[in-house]
Amino acid sequence: MVLEDHAVAVDGDSIVEVLPVAEAAAKYAPRERVPLAEHVLIPGLVNAHTHNPMTLMRGLADDLPLMTWLQQHIWPVEGKVIGVDFVRAGVELAIAEMLRGGTTCCSELYFFPDVQAAAYKGHGFRAVAGLPIVEFPTAWAGSRDEYFERALAVHDAWRGDALISTAFAPHAPYTVADASFERIRTLSDQLDIPVHLHLMETAQEVEDSKREHGLRPLQRLQKLGLVNDRLIAVHMTQVSDAEVTVCADAGVSVVHCPESNLKLASGFCPAEKLRRAGVNVALGTDGCASNNDLDMFGELRTAALLAKGVANDAAAFDAAFVLRAATLNGARAIGCGDKIGSIETGKRADLTAVHMDEVETQPLYNVVSQLVYAVSRRQVSDVWINGQRKLDAGVLVDFDLAGVLDKARRWGERIASIR
Amino acid sequence: MVLEDHAVAVDGDSIVEVLPVAEAAAKYAPRERVPLAEHVLIPGLVNAHTHNPMTLMRGLADDLPLMTWLQQHIWPVEGKVIGVDFVRAGVELAIAEMLRGGTTCCSELYFFPDVQAAAYKGHGFRAVAGLPIVEFPTAWAGSRDEYFERALAVHDAWRGDALISTAFAPHAPYTVADASFERIRTLSDQLDIPVHLHLMETAQEVEDSKREHGLRPLQRLQKLGLVNDRLIAVHMTQVSDAEVTVCADAGVSVVHCPESNLKLASGFCPAEKLRRAGVNVALGTDGCASNNDLDMFGELRTAALLAKGVANDAAAFDAAFVLRAATLNGARAIGCGDKIGSIETGKRADLTAVHMDEVETQPLYNVVSQLVYAVSRRQVSDVWINGQRKLDAGVLVDFDLAGVLDKARRWGERIASIR
Numbered sequence: 001m002v003l004e005d006h007a008v009a010v011d012g013d014s015i016v017e018v019l020p021v022a023e024a025a026a027k028y029a030p031r032e033r034v035p036l037a038e039h040v041l042i043p044g045l046v047n048a049h050t051h052n053p054m055t056l057m058r059g060l061a062d063d064l065p066l067m068t069w070l071q072q073h074i075w076p077v078e079g080k081v082i083g084v085d086f087v088r089a090g091v092e093l094a095i096a097e098m099l100r101g102g103t104t105c106c107s108e109l110y111f112f113p114d115v116q117a118a119a120y121k122g123h124g125f126r127a128v129a130g131l132p133i134v135e136f137p138t139a140w141a142g143s144r145d146e147y148f149e150r151a152l153a154v155h156d157a158w159r160g161d162a163l164i165s166t167a168f169a170p171h172a173p174y175t176v177a178d179a180s181f182e183r184i185r186t187l188s189d190q191l192d193i194p195v196h197l198h199l200m201e202t203a204q205e206v207e208d209s210k211r212e213h214g215l216r217p218l219q220r221l222q223k224l225g226l227v228n229d230r231l232i233a234v235h236m237t238q239v240s241d242a243e244v245t246v247c248a249d250a251g252v253s254v255v256h257c258p259e260s261n262l263k264l265a266s267g268f269c270p271a272e273k274l275r276r277a278g279v280n281v282a283l284g285t286d287g288c289a290s291n292n293d294l295d296m297f298g299e300l301r302t303a304a305l306l307a308k309g310v311a312n313d314a315a316a317f318d319a320a321f322v323l324r325a326a327t328l329n330g331a332r333a334i335g336c337g338d339k340i341g342s343i344e345t346g347k348r349a350d351l352t353a354v355h356m357d358e359v360e361t362q363p364l365y366n367v368v369s370q371l372v373y374a375v376s377r378r379q380v381s382d383v384w385i386n387g388q389r390k391l392d393a394g395v396l397v398d399f400d401l402a403g404v405l406d407k408a409r410r411w412g413e414r415i416a417s418i419r
Numbered sequence: 420m421v422l423e424d425h426a427v428a429v430d431g432d433s434i435v436e437v438l439p440v441a442e443a444a445a446k447y448a449p450r451e452r453v454p455l456a457e458h459v460l461i462p463g464l465v466n467a468h469t470h471n472p473m474t475l476m477r478g479l480a481d482d483l484p485l486m487t488w489l490q491q492h493i494w495p496v497e498g499k500v501i502g503v504d505f506v507r508a509g510v511e512l513a514i515a516e517m518l519r520g521g522t523t524c525c526s527e528l529y530f531f532p533d534v535q536a537a538a539y540k541g542h543g544f545r546a547v548a549g550l551p552i553v554e555f556p557t558a559w560a561g562s563r564d565e566y567f568e569r570a571l572a573v574h575d576a577w578r579g580d581a582l583i584s585t586a587f588a589p590h591a592p593y594t595v596a597d598a599s600f601e602r603i604r605t606l607s608d609q610l611d612i613p614v615h616l617h618l619m620e621t622a623q624e625v626e627d628s629k630r631e632h633g634l635r636p637l638q639r640l641q642k643l644g645l646v647n648d649r650l651i652a653v654h655m656t657q658v659s660d661a662e663v664t665v666c667a668d669a670g671v672s673v674v675h676c677p678e679s680n681l682k683l684a685s686g687f688c689p690a691e692k693l694r695r696a697g698v699n700v701a702l703g704t705d706g707c708a709s710n711n712d713l714d715m716f717g718e719l720r721t722a723a724l725l726a727k728g729v730a731n732d733a734a735a736f737d738a739a740f741v742l743r744a745a746t747l748n749g750a751r752a753i754g755c756g757d758k759i760g761s762i763e764t765g766k767r768a769d770l771t772a773v774h775m776d777e778v779e780t781q782p783l784y785n786v787v788s789q790l791v792y793a794v795s796r797r798q799v800s801d802v803w804i805n806g807q808r809k810l811d812a813g814v815l816v817d818f819d820l821a822g823v824l825d826k827a828r829r830w831g832e833r834i835a836s837i838r
C-alpha cells in the first residue's frame with residue numbers, strides 16, 4: 001500500500017502513528033522533524049542471508065564454479081586469515097555498505113558470531129547472529145561439543161537484546177551430521193530460535209545426499225524433524241514441485257539469492273512457484289565473495305527479472321511482491337515479523353528514505369515499480385534503525401568511514417599477498 | 420588488458436598515446452591535466468540497442484507480457500504523444516542518464532531519427548540514428564515510399580558527421596514486408612550502413628513466421644540476403660544451435676538485452692553459445708519502458724550473471740568478456756570499431772572514469788571483476804566524448820539538468836493524464 005503525503009511519527013525506538021502530514025503537524029510537536037518531500041519512505045530492507053565477514057573477499061575469485069571457487073580460493077584464504085580482527089573488519093565494512101544501500105537488518109551465517117554481534121550492536125545495526133555448526137574443527141570451535149557450547153554461550157549473551165537475535169546456523173546438510181541436526185532440533189525448540197542453513201543449492205548436493213543417505217536433503221531434514229516454521233532454507237535451486245508443497249505446508253521460509261545462484265551457476269530457484277504455493281519467500285545477497293555486493297536494491301531487481309524468465313511469465317514476482325519479500329517476508333523468516341518489516345504503529349522504526357527526484361527515476365508513474373526496476377542504491381538518502389538515524393542525507397552518522405575503509409584496504413593487501 | 424599508473428594523452432578529438440604517467444609527465448605539456456588517482460579509466464560504454472524517446476515511459480506499465488504491454492499500454496499512449504517534442508524530451512532525459520552512467524554512444528531504433536540526431540549532436544553525444552521502416556503509417560511517415568524517402572534524407576543530412584551515423588532500422592520481421600527488406604538490402608549495400616532490427620525476440624514470433632512464411636525469421640532474412648556482417652540482430656532468444664553457426668559464419672552482430680528479455684519473459688538468449696561460436700556479441704539496455712533504466716553497468720552485471728545460469732557454467736561470460744561486449748563489440752556492431760570501443764592511439768577519446776575507492780568496491784583485488792560485479796553507475800565520475808568533457812566529477816557539463824528534469828516531469832503528468 002502506497003500512502004502519499006503521509007508522515008511517520010516515531011517515539012523512542014518505535015513507530016507511534018502513520019498519518020497524513022497535515023494531521024501530524026496539528027497533532028504532534030516532535031523534537032525533530034525530517035521533511036522528505038521528494039522521497040519514498042520504505043521499511044528498512046532485510047538481507048536474509050549473508051556472510052558479511054567475507055566482504056573482505058569481495059572479487060577475490062570470480063567466474064569460477066562453486067566447488068573450485070570454495071576449495072581452491074575461498075577456503076584456503078579463509079583458513080589463513082579468519083579470526084576476531086578479520087570478522088570485525090569485514091562486518092564493519094559491510095555495515096557501511098548496507099546502510100548506504102538502505103539495508104537495516106541482516107541474517108548472518110559465519111564463524112565468530114560473538115564478534116559479529118558486538119560489531120552490529122556497536123553500530124546500532126539490527127542483525128541475526130547465526131550460531132555456526134559444522135563437523136570439522138575451525139578457528140571458532142574444535143569439536144561438535146564445543147560448537148554447541150559456544151553457540152549456547154552466544155545465545156545467552158544476547159538473549160532479549162533490542163537489536164541482536166540468534167539462530168542456529170548449521171552450514172549445510174553436506175557438512176553437518178544427523179547427530180548435530182538432532183541436537184539443533186531439540187535446542188531450537190527449547191530456545192524458540194530459527195534454523196538457518198544452505199539447502200539444495202546445487203544438483204550435486206542432491207545427488208551426493210541420495211548416494212550417502214538414500215534421501216534428498218529436504219527429506220533427510222524432514223526425517224530429522226527440522227522441516228517446520230523455524231526453518232530458513234537458503235538457495236533451494238533444486239526444490240521439486242512436491243517439495244514446494246512440503247515447504248508451504250510446513251511453514252518453511254525460503255531465502256532466494258538470485259545473484260549468487262547465477263554467479264556460481266548453481267541452478268534456477270523456482271521462486272515464483274514457491275510464492276504461488278504460499279511459501280514465505282525472502283531475499284538475500286549471500287556473501288560478497290559470490291555476488292559481489294550487498295546491494296539489496298540490485299537483488300530486488302534481479303529477483304523480479306529472473307523470476308519472470310524462469311517462470312516464463314512476465315507477471316511473475318511483481319514489483320510489490322518483491323518489495324515485500326525484501327522487507328516483511330525477510331522479517332518473518334528470521335522470526336521478527338511482529339517487530340520490523342513494515343511501517344506500522346507499534347513496530348520498531350527501521351526506515352529507509354529514497355530520493356526519487358533524480359534523472360534515473362523520472363518520470364515517476366508508479367513508485368513501487370520504480371523502486372524495484374529503476375532505483376539505484378545510491379539514491380538512498382536517510383536510514384533509521386530502532387528509531388536512531390544511521391544515514392543522514394547520504395552520510396553515515398557516527399561512523400569512522402575513513403578508518404573502516406583503511407582497514408579494508410589493508411586486509412585486501414594482506415589477503416592478496418598470501419594467496 | 421589492465422594498465423596501472425598509465426596516462427591517456429588526448430589531442431582534439433583523439434587519443435594520441437597511452438603511456439606510463441611518469442613518461443607522460445616528461446613528454447607532454449598539456450593544456451589540461453586530469454588526475455584520476457583513485458579511478459579506473461575505461462572506454463565509454465556503448466549501448467547497442469535502445470529506444471530513448473521511450474525514457475519518458477519509464478515504469479508506465481510493468482509486470483506484463485510483451486504483447487499486452489505493447490498493445491494495451493505502450494502503443495496506445497505512444498500514438499497520442501509521439502512527435503518532435505516527445506522525441507526530443509525523451510532523448511535529452513536519456514542523454515543525462517547515459518552520461519551519468521558512463522555511456523558515451525547509443526544505437527537507436529525509434530521514429531523521428533532527424534530529431535534524435537539533432538538532440539544527440541546538440542549535446543555532443545555519439546549516436547546511431549536508426550532509420551525506421553514499418554508497414555503501417557505513423558506520425559513519422561505514411562507509406563513505404565515515405566519511410567524510405569525520409570530515411571535517405573536523414574542519412575544524407577548526417578553523412579560524414581563526427582558523432583552521428585545512421586543504420587536502417589526495420590522494426591522486426593513481423594512488421595516489415597519482404598519488399599521493404601529487399602529495398603533495405605540494396606540500400607544498405609550501396610550506403611554501407613548497418614541494418615538494426617529486433618529478431619527472434621519471442622517463441623511466438625518464430626511460430627508466426629513459420630506459419631506465414633514457411634520459414635523461421637532468420638531463414639527468411641537469409642533468403643532476402645540480409646544475413647551478413649551488416650546485420651545487427653537484437654534479442655535472439657530463440658536462436659537455434661544451427662543458427663548460431665549461421666550467424667558466426669556470416670559475421671552477424673547480436674545485441675544481447677538480458678534485462679528486457681527477462682522483464683518481458685521473452686526467453687533466454689544463449690549468449691555464451693553465441694560468444695563461443697565467435698559471434699560478435701554486444702549489449703543493450705533496450706528502451707526504458709522495458710528495463711526500466713539505461714544503466715549499462717547494471718546490464719553488464721545482469722549479462723555476466725545470467726549467461727552463467729543459462730549456460731550452467733560459472734565461467735561463462737567472464738568479466739573481461741562482458742566489458743568488451745559493452746565497449747569494443749558494441750562499436751564493431753554499429754560499424755565504428757575503428758573509431759571507438761577501446762583506449763588506443765588514433766581512436767576517438769570516448770572515455771569513462773570510475774571512482775573505485777568507495778565502500779562498495781573495496782577491497783579491490785581485480786579491477787575488471789569489480790567493474791562488472793560491484794560497481795554502481797553512480798561511481799562514474801568523469802566522461803569524455805570525442806575529446807570533450809561531458810561529466811566532470813559527477814556533474815553534467817553544459818547541460819540544463821533542471822530544465823530537462825522539469826520537461827520530463829511535465830511529460831510524465833501529461834502521459835499519466837491521457838492513459
